[in-house]
Amino acid sequence: MSVLPHVHVLSSSYLDQHCSSCSAPATAAGLKRCPKCKRMHYCNQTCQNRDWAWHKHECDALQKWAASAPSEDVAVPSDAVRCLGRVLWGSQKEGLDSPWAKEMRMMQSHRSTLPASSFESHTYLAHSLVRYMGVGSPGELQSFGLYSVTDLVDLISRFATNAFTLASPHLAPIGVCIAPTIALANHSCNPNATIVFPGTPGTPKCKEPLLNLIALRDIAPGKEIRVSYVDTTLPKQIRQKALAETYNFTCQCKLCSRPPLVDPREAVWCPKQCGGVCPIPTEEDSLSRCVKCGAVVADTDAILDATRIGQEALDKADSLQFSDATKAKQLTTNVTPILISAGLAPSSHPLLAMTHLHLQLLISALPSALSQENLDDAVRTAAKYSAGLQSLLPKGHPTRAIALGEVGKLLAVDEPAPPTGSDPARAAIFPPSGAPRLKLAYESLVRAHEELLIGFGRENGGGSAGRDVREAVVRLEKELGVWTAGVRNVLEDMPMPQRAR
Numbered sequence: 001m002s003v004l005p006h007v008h009v010l011s012s013s014y015l016d017q018h019c020s021s022c023s024a025p026a027t028a029a030g031l032k033r034c035p036k037c038k039r040m041h042y043c044n045q046t047c048q049n050r051d052w053a054w055h056k057h058e059c060d061a062l063q064k065w066a067a068s069a070p071s072e073d074v075a076v077p078s079d080a081v082r083c084l085g086r087v088l089w090g091s092q093k094e095g096l097d098s099p100w101a102k103e104m105r106m107m108q109s110h111r112s113t114l115p116a117s118s119f120e121s122h123t124y125l126a127h128s129l130v131r132y133m134g135v136g137s138p139g140e141l142q143s144f145g146l147y148s149v150t151d152l153v154d155l156i157s158r159f160a161t162n163a164f165t166l167a168s169p170h171l172a173p174i175g176v177c178i179a180p181t182i183a184l185a186n187h188s189c190n191p192n193a194t195i196v197f198p199g200t201p202g203t204p205k206c207k208e209p210l211l212n213l214i215a216l217r218d219i220a221p222g223k224e225i226r227v228s229y230v231d232t233t234l235p236k237q238i239r240q241k242a243l244a245e246t247y248n249f250t251c252q253c254k255l256c257s258r259p260p261l262v263d264p265r266e267a268v269w270c271p272k273q274c275g276g277v278c279p280i281p282t283e284e285d286s287l288s289r290c291v292k293c294g295a296v297v298a299d300t301d302a303i304l305d306a307t308r309i310g311q312e313a314l315d316k317a318d319s320l321q322f323s324d325a326t327k328a329k330q331l332t333t334n335v336t337p338i339l340i341s342a343g344l345a346p347s348s349h350p351l352l353a354m355t356h357l358h359l360q361l362l363i364s365a366l367p368s369a370l371s372q373e374n375l376d377d378a379v380r381t382a383a384k385y386s387a388g389l390q391s392l393l394p395k396g397h398p399t400r401a402i403a404l405g406e407v408g409k410l411l412a413v414d415e416p417a418p419p420t421g422s423d424p425a426r427a428a429i430f431p432p433s434g435a436p437r438l439k440l441a442y443e444s445l446v447r448a449h450e451e452l453l454i455g456f457g458r459e460n461g462g463g464s465a466g467r468d469v470r471e472a473v474v475r476l477e478k479e480l481g482v483w484t485a486g487v488r489n490v491l492e493d494m495p496m497p498q499r500a501r
């Protein structure tokens with residue numbers, strides 16, 4: 001199922017990097033800036049014209065907001081405020097009794113059961129929205145269908161409960177959107193479907209950003225379609241907290257109510273190194289045993305300390321990654337070994353999230369510092385991240401598919417200084433060099449392509465990410481000279497054979 005969201009906006013930091021209409025990234029030709037507000041950017045006149053129905057209201061509001069802003073940092077309202085602004089102008093444009101406006105109003109609100117933790121953020125959002133809309137009195141809100149403060153709180157609660165992250169075809173979060181039909185899907189931490197923006201070839205720009213609801217496995221007729229509202233690589237406690245705070249419910253899915261004996265999200269290696277794993281000890285339950293050999297984890301304090309330090313470092317590095325990438329990389333580089341030496345399994349929190357952040361930092365630094373050492377470091381980190389995800393997410397999950405593609409793409413980068421000579425000991429070193437490296441790149445990309453076709457839709461060719469990987473595979477095939485019919489079949493994008501009924 002694929003739909004165009006009712007409204008979508010880019011986050012402030014992406015306004016000059018993506019088109020505000022179709023959300024495509026800037027190409028070499030650059031983007032055209034709105035000459036009035038100087039905030040919104042577009043691919044071309046067509047995209048600008050298409051967005052004008054919204055932007056004509058927004059443009060004035062943005063200019064007034066910027067004029068009264070105390071500093072450039074806050075010269076553009078948050079994406080939540082701009083998205084809500086578009087909801088209100090949209091309701092006026094379409095008509096308060098239009099199906100568009102009714103669908104918006106029918107989305108679930110938690111106004112009457114709002115947790116105290118959301119009072120402050122909702123109040124702040126309400127004040128910001130009123131200021132952004134330039135509304136001087138409550139009466140002026142009536143033309144938007146808001147007749148009381150209760151209606152305003154309802155609007156904000158519906159937004160908080162139903163908004164989706166607008167993501168790039170490679171899963172980078174770039175904004176926020178509302179699509180009432182897709183918002184009907186309830187949550188599970190082990191979902192049978194996923195929501196992506198694949199970027200579809202041949203789709204006119206006026207149809208983008210197209211949101212796709214994609215089945216991750218066969219769903220029997222009558223069975224409920226469930227997606228995940230939170231990152232399912234996180235441990236139960238963190239998922240449950242986020243679900244309670246933002247969505248106001250306690251998840252009862254199988255993963256939450258009947259978790260496995262050892263959840264790979266919260267596991268340490270056996271202290272006797274038998275190959276088994278033990279649950280991460282907690283303050284409340286410090287006795288932890290290996291599920292395979294029964295060995296007891298002795299130094300529980302060291303594990304508790306390491307996970308606490310890891311979480312703090314992760315939060316800090318996360319907040320620094322764009323403003324001070326060097327400092328963020330220092331943190332991930334220094335703290336990752338602490339987590340590893342405490343025995344955390346690669347799929348465990350916060351090691352997996354730390355590995356992911358470290359990988360992003362390594363990849364963004366590569367173009368300016370491409371050395372064999374840096375490239376190999378990035379390959380190793382990508383492989384660790386991908387391996388961690390494989391024990392948590394099902395085959396074809398978009399996050400897992402993208403991560404596997406990253407491994408293949410990094411392995412396929414030309415080696416700047418491959419080792420010379422024929423040292424037999426090198427055969428055991430990861431990543432390999434020369435032809436074995438290309439072969440590994442090829443195998444990873446073929447597997448990634450297969451998974452991208454699932455996670456981003458076979459009919460979409462796996463989306464932009466699937467097409468990128470496919471092109472890389474074809475290039476490597478030529479390089480490796482492996483034009484075998486068996487391999488080509490994998491890439492034919494042929495529909496899967498129908499199951500026997």
Ligand SMILES: C[S@@+](CC[C@H](N)C(=O)[O-])C[C@H]1O[C@@H](n2cnc3c(N)ncnc32)[C@H](O)[C@@H]1O
Pocket residue numbers: 106107108161162183184185186187188246247248249250251252
């Ligand atoms: C995006 S809406 C989903 C559609 C909503 N159930 C409806 O009928 O409009 C999110 C809200 O649905 C409810 N919800 C979603 N998944 C749930 C679950 N697994 N268990 C309990 N409530 C859930 C919660 O109230 C949540 O805030």
